[in-house]
Amino acid sequence: MSSAAARTTGQDRLWSVDDHLEDILATVRPLEPIELQLLDAQGCVLVEDVTVPVSLPPFDNSSMDGYAVRVADVSGAGEEYPAVLTVVGDVAAGVGELPHVGPGQAARIMTGAPLPPGAEAVVPVEWTDGGLGEGPVSGMRAHSAAPEGASGQVRVHRPAEARAHVRAKGSDVRAGDLALGAGTVLGPPQLGLLAAIGRGTVRVRPRPRVVVLSTGSELVQPGEPLDTGQIYDSNSFALCAAARDAGAIAYRVGAVADDAETLRSTIEDQLIRADLVVTTGGVSVGAYDVVKEALSSVGDEDEEGAGVDFRKLAMQPGKPQGFGSIGPDHTPLLALPGNPVSSYVSFELFVRPAIRTLMGVDDVHRPTARATLETEKALTSPSGRRQFLRGTYEDGRVTPIGGAGSHLVAALAHADALIVVPEDTTSVEPGTEVEVVLLG
Template sequence: MSSTATPPDGLWSVDEHLDDILATVKPLDPIELQLPDAQGCVLVEDVTVPVALPPFDNSSMDGYAVRVADVAGASEEFPAVLTVIGDVAAGSDGSLAVGPGEAARIMTGAPLPPGAEAVVPVEWTDGGTGQGAATGMRPAGEAPEDASGEVRVHRPAEAGAHVRERGSDVQAGDLALEAGTVLGPPQIALLAAIGRGTVQVRPRPRVVVLSTGSELVQPGEELAEGQIYDSNSFALSAAARDAGAIAYRVGAVTDDADTLRATVEDQLIRADLLVTTGGVSVGAYDVVKEALSAEGRVDFRKLAMQPGKPQGFGSVGPDHTPLLALPGNPVSSYVSFELFVRPAIRALMGLEDLHRPRVRARLTGRELSSPRGRRQFLRGRYDAEEGAVTPVGGSGSHLIAALAHADCLLVVPEDTTAVAVGEEVEVVLLG
């Protein structure tokens, strides 16, 4: 049940409804996950670096590990001639040491041998003589053989040339990642590189999306008279994934209260949040309202907004799983998702930034009209370079094609009935 009293005029504002949702929805409890399963989750611990990265000086090139003094003044005309004492491959144990007048053939990522101060790329040499002289490098993975011979170096090298110094990425004790970080591929890579196999995170919320309506048919099936394809469950499950959730799409439920109640009960086992579309108005077949309002924990209300006036919010099941009931018109359901469901998902994730970015932009294309007392959300395209926004399509809540070509929502406040071309409007960026 809602935590806020119904407004005197019977209409909730957009902000009141959202505040009611966010006051109820709490972050999910942290769990320990393996790295592959932690992608997209929010870190709940500061992670410090246990070992320096890289953990040892290593070569950034295929070439030769040398002493700086031995290649000083080297040129094409007067190359430095060094004795090749062996190979150093990635994973070598450092048993080879480079002395005066010597060089070790070294592969990318291999540890710099004791005595060496720099790496000269193979392109700066004649490729060496003896084993591997044809190319100067042994094929990857091939076991080292007798690498005796000579190499002529045609250019000098400074100390540290082509060497990745120990700790040049991060030092032991550094803060690797802060609590609150969303773990994407780069963050997963860093955790693996410092040896973390598991992390404490808030899991991605499991969101179950279901549409209601006996007229709904799944895409790919034949339409009979009076039927339409179910687009809402596809749109909202995609939107839930985009928000960071694990989404489960349930096929359309017919207009029967008992069937809907049974479906909701069946889905509770895999839901941190339930989202329904359709059946929330005052019609004879508004099944969601009929099925769920009887439980006393789902409140159906009218909002001072367009589209999306009818909304429902509450909880169901023994664990009081949050449920948001959205209107059935495609544009209404999508706008409602962006305004209410997306912030709820991000609150479950434990994120601080719950909302889409908003900017001010100059209106182009045509003037806007809006009913007094309603906050209107219109589809548009935003031009960042020009700081301008252009409406796309009309205000009808069934216009899916216009929605598909929009990348933002234009917001017309409750006390504004018209916006002229050239005036500024608030824009919610969707991309």
């Protein structure tokens, strides 16, 4: 306890936003890769170069429903004098033996089916009479309804060049080609490619498991009645949702009362399923800031890198912040302030990049833009603090929404950008160009 007490009177250093973030990103390491089923790997980062084991397509195949023919047999074919060929069988995709197509012969063939031996080209069914002897048709009759379509004669009304309507083996990718490089984020088309080349599983960094808990004896679960002096817990909901949006699997523990022993044992319990722990509240200079109190003894202080530091940052909102690692696995922990807007802004600035770093993606930051400030009167900002104001961004213009108060959760719900006012700026005139973080 004495160390916790000592902490509250020491550490007067004011950390810059950048130094705090740099400290976090230098500590958090990408998760160890695991082999996952394709659909479990959606949104994950590939950690291996994947090469093509078998060329795609793996064999010459038809790009049309039609007839596989020899070029010489149809060379003079026309509407008036069709080539009349003997149908020697059906070639359906994935089914049975391939017939040999000899001179004067044709095989009925389906899209994707292998070009049978002897055949040199495919004529689409629309260039034929479909074996019905009544002029051009628009399609084949279903095999189940008319099995005789695979026999008899077919009239072909147009010639075809060699390889016409044939997709060549390897024309998509060739065996040995690089399909996807390490570092690729696996979205739908990438998963499609992996499946197409036969990969059932893939080696990726898993989605980080993030445990979110809010602290405060005043917090009540939404939906329950509110007593005097109580408010609803909102941080654990907003931050769980934000962690998911960032790519994590989020576990909401809910609100923990301001009791250091309860908090400590709750966090220790959760470590088993946590790649990252996020707390809100209890990090400031009050007498009941139990996150600070509890976490100073969770880490093994004799071990290098263990323990949580509590800091004051040169930012608004979000001045008090904690960061460190806890437990036997040195699980990273970010302790955010308890005000809803402070905690959300802190999440965007520090937790989201930490989650993205755990995932192993290259670009861990939200996109930023320059925007013209649309406002009636100048914005004011405290000297020496980097201020993050909520705003709405559109077409290079940003409009502040709500005030600077860190409790303005209603305004936050209508914002889609953070307006950044640098440390050395105390006033921003309307029409000034400012930096904005796009919350997307």
